[in-house]
Amino acid sequence: xxxxxxxxxxxxxxxxxxxxxxxxxxxxxxxxxxxxxxxxxxxxxxxxxxxxxxxxxxxxxxxxxxxxxxxxxxxxxxxxxxxxxxxxxxxxxxxxxxxxxxxxxxxxxxxxxxxxxxxxxxxxxxxxxxxxxxxxxxxxxxxxxxxxxxxxxxxxxxxxxxxxxxxxxxxxxxxxxxxxxx
Amino acid sequence: xxxxxxxxxxxxxxxxxxxxxxxxxxxxxxxxxxxxxxxxxxxxxxxxxxxxxxxxxxxxxxxxxxxxxxxxxxxxxxxxxxxxxxxxxxxxxxxxxxxxxx
Numbered sequence: 641x642x643x644x645x646x647x648x649x650x651x652x653x654x655x656x657x658x659x660x661x662x663x664x665x666x667x668x669x670x671x672x673x674x675x676x677x678x679x680x681x682x683x684x685x686x687x688x689x690x691x692x693x694x695x696x697x698x699x700x701x702x703x704x705x706x707x708x709x710x711x712x713x714x715x716x717x718x719x720x721x722x723x724x725x726x727x728x729x730x731x732x733x734x735x736x737x738x739x740x741x742x743x744x745x746x747x748x749x750x751x752x753x754x755x756x757x758x759x760x761x762x763x764x765x766x767x768x769x770x771x772x773x774x775x776x777x778x779x780x781x782x783x784x785x786x787x788x789x790x791x792x793x794x795x796x797x798x799x800x801x802x803x804x805x806x807x808x809x810x811x812x813x814x815x816x817x818x819x820x821x822x
Numbered sequence: 823x824x825x826x827x828x829x830x831x832x833x834x835x836x837x838x839x840x841x842x843x844x845x846x847x848x849x850x851x852x853x854x855x856x857x858x859x860x861x862x863x864x865x866x867x868x869x870x871x872x873x874x875x876x877x878x879x880x881x882x883x884x885x886x887x888x889x890x891x892x893x894x895x896x897x898x899x900x901x902x903x904x905x906x907x908x909x910x911x912x913x914x915x916x917x918x919x920x921x922x923x924x
Contacts, residue, residue: 669843741845
């Protein structure tokens, strides 16, 4: 294929987004200061939201942005500020441990990628030119999430509600200061 | 159009970046961040497969929504546990929890 044909807007956006995602993830893992790691994690999460938007899944991108980049990252920053002494590099990980971690993750990645390209058969995978045609509307998402029929997910939805309630109570109980100990 | 393999490559690399952080980090908050990276990599896979293989259905889509919700719940509880550990031990590294070792 000609290089000019590859330079469509779609491909350029995908390459940029995946570079943002991977660079953010790598820096977030490698940086010494936890606050910087949180910022790089934010870059990764926003890049993934962009990837969802690129696949025309608007609601999922909005959920990713609001729950991950808005909620979970705020929790992380709160935890870092409350628990961690700012300006102090806590990471004094031995080089040996880092080396073993690098070897393990690198060999795992090579193994998975080799399996993907040797045994993966995506030739009959439909080339999704229909990205713009098959837009997911909110009504379909709502009936899928709250219906009781086949391939509809009311029961997991309710179970998630119970999980969230249990999680709120559990977090409150765990984080509660026990005064009688003092 | 972008073939589905490219999404899989991105998600594989992100997954193993997360695995590296999970092993190499010493701080509990850092370990938790690496878990978020791993969960996001899995989410990319779900969404890409749903988009390319079954564009008319929403299985992977809904599944990744549930993954996001469960990740939020897990993070809240884990941060509560980390704060409790910090209050008792004074630091928040992985090595500070070893009551069950002996």
